[in-house]
Amino acid sequence: MLQIKYTMNLIVLIILLIRTVKVVSKNVSENERALRAEFVQKLLNKQNKFEGKIKLVGGSSKYEGNVYIYHAGRWGAVCDDNWDDEAAAVVCRSFNLSGIATVGSQYGEATEKFWLDDVICQGDEPSLSKCVFNRWGSTDCDKDEVAGVICMDERQLPTNRKDQDSVQLVYKEEKLRDVIDISMSKLRLTGGKNIREGRVEIFLNGTWGSICPDGWTVYEASAVCRHLGLGYAEQALQTYVFGFSNIILSGVSCEGNESTLFDCKHKQRGNVKCPGDIGHTAAVVCTHFLADLVLDMTVIERSAHLQDVMMYQLQCAMEENCLSRTAYEVQKLIPDWQYETRRLLRFTASSLNAGNAEFRPYLPKHLWQWHLCHMHYHSMEVFATFDVLDYNGLRVAEGHKASFCLEDNTCMNGVQKQYSCKNYGDQGISVNCSDVYMYNIDCQWVDVTDVGPGDYHFKVAVNPHARVAEQNYHNNAALCNLRLTSTYALVYGCRHERP
Ligand SMILES: *[C@@H]1O[C@H](CO)[C@@H](O)[C@H](O)[C@H]1NC(C)=O
Ligand SMILES: *[C@@H]1O[C@H](CO)[C@@H](O)[C@H](O)[C@H]1NC(C)=O
Ligand SMILES: *[C@@H]1O[C@H](CO)[C@@H](O)[C@H](O)[C@H]1NC(C)=O
Ligand SMILES: *[C@@H]1O[C@H](CO)[C@@H](O)[C@H](O)[C@H]1NC(C)=O
Ligand SMILES: *[C@@H]1O[C@H](CO)[C@@H](O)[C@H](O)[C@H]1NC(C)=O
Ligand SMILES: [Ca+2]
Numbered sequence: 001m002l003q004i005k006y007t008m009n010l011i012v013l014i015i016l017l018i019r020t021v022k023v024v025s026k027n028v029s030e031n032e033r034a035l036r037a038e039f040v041q042k043l044l045n046k047q048n049k050f051e052g053k054i055k056l057v058g059g060s061s062k063y064e065g066n067v068y069i070y071h072a073g074r075w076g077a078v079c080d081d082n083w084d085d086e087a088a089a090v091v092c093r094s095f096n097l098s099g100i101a102t103v104g105s106q107y108g109e110a111t112e113k114f115w116l117d118d119v120i121c122q123g124d125e126p127s128l129s130k131c132v133f134n135r136w137g138s139t140d141c142d143k144d145e146v147a148g149v150i151c152m153d154e155r156q157l158p159t160n161r162k163d164q165d166s167v168q169l170v171y172k173e174e175k176l177r178d179v180i181d182i183s184m185s186k187l188r189l190t191g192g193k194n195i196r197e198g199r200v201e202i203f204l205n206g207t208w209g210s211i212c213p214d215g216w217t218v219y220e221a222s223a224v225c226r227h228l229g230l231g232y233a234e235q236a237l238q239t240y241v242f243g244f245s246n247i248i249l250s251g252v253s254c255e256g257n258e259s260t261l262f263d264c265k266h267k268q269r270g271n272v273k274c275p276g277d278i279g280h281t282a283a284v285v286c287t288h289f290l291a292d293l294v295l296d297m298t299v300i301e302r303s304a305h306l307q308d309v310m311m312y313q314l315q316c317a318m319e320e321n322c323l324s325r326t327a328y329e330v331q332k333l334i335p336d337w338q339y340e341t342r343r344l345l346r347f348t349a350s351s352l353n354a355g356n357a358e359f360r361p362y363l364p365k366h367l368w369q370w371h372l373c374h375m376h377y378h379s380m381e382v383f384a385t386f387d388v389l390d391y392n393g394l395r396v397a398e399g400h401k402a403s404f405c406l407e408d409n410t411c412m413n414g415v416q417k418q419y420s421c422k423n424y425g426d427q428g429i430s431v432n433c434s435d436v437y438m439y440n441i442d443c444q445w446v447d448v449t450d451v452g453p454g455d456y457h458f459k460v461a462v463n464p465h466a467r468v469a470e471q472n473y474h475n476n477a478a479l480c481n482l483r484l485t486s487t488y489a490l491v492y493g494c495r496h497e498r499p
Helices: 001-051 085-093 220-226 295-305 311-319 325-333
Strands: 054-058 064-071 074-078 098-102 114-117 146-150 186-191 197-204 209-210 232-239 247-249 281-289 293-295 304-312 341-346 349-353 369-371 376-377 382-389 395-400 433-437 446-448 454-463 477-484 488-497
Touching: 001 454, 054 146, 054 304, 064 114, 085 098, 085 146, 098 281, 098 349, 186 232, 209 281, 209 293, 220 232, 293 454, 295 488, 304 311, 311 325, 349 454, 382 446, 395 446
Parallel strands: 074 114, 209 247
Antiparallel strands: 054 064, 064 074, 064 146, 098 146, 186 197, 197 209, 197 281, 232 281, 293 349, 304 341, 341 446, 349 433, 369 376, 382 395, 382 454, 454 477, 477 488
């Protein structure tokens, strides 16, 4: 009897103990969770606060110096290829000042690795990270190529740059045709296997010479091919394979839509300056046959809408990195993270190939990546980018779509579909066919969970880094207005521009 009573007591005790432990542990985990969530939020806020921040180093005041930008936890230098007064304007606006650009490590050699190269700004971007540039950290720059700025009050800006001889400045908005005597100047290609390729030579001041390859991109090459009546630029090369002659022109920078090289900007002062590999020159390969993707703006406006989705439905998307960073923090820190929701701005993106050649992926087939989650191969690292920007130019949300599968989804009447992603099929977009990413497919969104209600810009771009050559790049991006409220999203007033 005693034995039984004792056992009963023990059981009751154990049950009580288990209950208490359960209650205690629940309370503790909830407290802990709250604390951890707060910690993570603080950490993210701190990182976000510095992300994209600019500092000027080596100048005589805090408004002057070499430009360094903060990204992913460290400072990095900005390279001077394509660096100009528009870019300086963007940097200086953060101090409420106007400004001018300097090149060639005016304020000392780079002390950090380069973050940015080939930065192209229009001048009205809210911050430097909103300008177009190579991928973060992807540069070919030497220590003596750091970009700089001199910021000052509008009224102090020198009206005549020639007064500023002590500082190596970049000319403002000057076209090549205003710098050289174009009636005495000519262009030709030499050293190629056929007339459509070769080293670009320019006749200046009585002699033929080469063009500096530093900062030479498909945009400059496009102007050369059009200039010579050879069509479009298939490749822009920085190479020695077409031979060498004295470099007599540097600092040329084009939008890509100019009809002659003379309409491009000459963003340099004084003598030829050409850092980089000795013996290399600017070269091009031209063709009359290229693809031309045209991003459909109407479809974006009509299809854009918000959707709240529970995270358990987004596991594939998370593997492909299609949600913003906070989603991964939530996953790490909140035990029942599957029941948290994300707010997605979904939209359909459709690109028509209006050119006269197929659009083929940048990567050869053997380098395509198989994506288990979505059960198809991805052939292009970055085919499209989606960004939500605030009016100060800060990127407040970014589509992380890792990769894409290019195919003919819809074609004009009478055009046969050719490319399909199924069964390791060939990928591409045929002439007069469109590659369509419907709003309801995975990752076709921007995760706007952390974006408050307000007015923003929404930017979509295809082939954003011009990795695949096209006839025209000025129809590859759509810059739209975006109104976000707590209940709906409105995308309107899209216009085409270059990515
Ligand atoms: C756990 O929290 C609840 C309410 O928050 C409270 O009533 C309860 O007493 C707590 N338990 C312990 C063991 O602290
Ligand atoms: C720039 O000017 C705006 C409005 O005049 C002001 O709100 C902002 O704080 C200024 N920024 C700096 C860095 O001075
Ligand atoms: C052209 O040549 C003349 C004499 O050879 C020289 O004085 C002048 O500076 C040159 N101009 C350019 C733009 O190089
Ligand atoms: C080229 O595009 C720019 C915008 O990027 C535009 O301002 C300019 O007028 C265009 N030039 C030509 C020749 O179409
Ligand atoms: C594509 O469409 C355009 C305009 O509708 C037409 O002129 C062209 O011949 C078509 N090209 C092909 C290859 O179908
Ligand atoms: Ca295009």
